[in-house]
């Protein structure tokens with residue numbers, strides 16, 4: 180950058196000294212062109228590039244009157260000097276992951292906490308109350324989880340359209356159903372004697388146990404539509420509580436039945452979370 184700065188500084192006195200220095204410019208430009216050729220041929224000779232820059236600086240306002248081709252020539256000579264003199268620092272290597280970088284769905288505390296609050300039933304039919312419990316330490320917002328569950332259960336495409344039932348969320352101990360979000364380890368314990376293998380969810384007695392790993396990451400077949408998968412998870416397990424057994428994909432490329440074990444694969448069917456949506 181020496182070249183440019185010198186050119187700017189000398190610009191003010193350039194007009195009266197122009198004639199005198201014309202010969203000097205010619206030498207400078209010629210020397211520059213020669214040096215440029217040498218340096219391009221031997222790009223590792225860094226000090227010669229610096230020298231080239233100094234010659235230009237001493238030539239007084241060369242950028243104004245020198246032929247365009249001569250001025251353009253040194254440009255590639257100066258640039259690599261900057262690169263060679265810049266210290267190269269290797270990128271730091273992280274020895275451990277930053278805290279909180281990934282949501283925790285795997286480290287089990289084994290302790291459940293009830294999400295406080297109520298969500299009134301929207302219907303007057305047989306009321307089924309449920310309580311939401313979340314394993315402490317799981318990286319989820321309890322209120323958001325409870326809201327998502329209630330939205331699914333009261334959706335017009337959900338079980339309320341199939342059964343004479345309405346869902347109401349409570350935090351009382353006498354709830355009809357406990358909907359629990361737990362790490363895979365606690366899910367496996369709460370689901371016994373069923374085998375959930377750290378991967379799937381279950382319903383046992385009054386417990387609907389949702390595997391937090393699935394809640395967080397869904398399954399590949401849902402193509403990133405985690406909200407839809409969460410609705411499937413809730414409706415499938417609550418469907419068991421309402422007395423429904425498993426069903427299978429009978430017609431590929433049609434919506435999978437909500438009571439299909441979709442987490443284990445869709446068998447050619449399409450993702451579907453709703454009991455009212457069926458293959459036609």
Ligand SMILES: [Zn+2]
Pocket residue numbers: 415416419425440
């Ligand atoms: Zn099932």
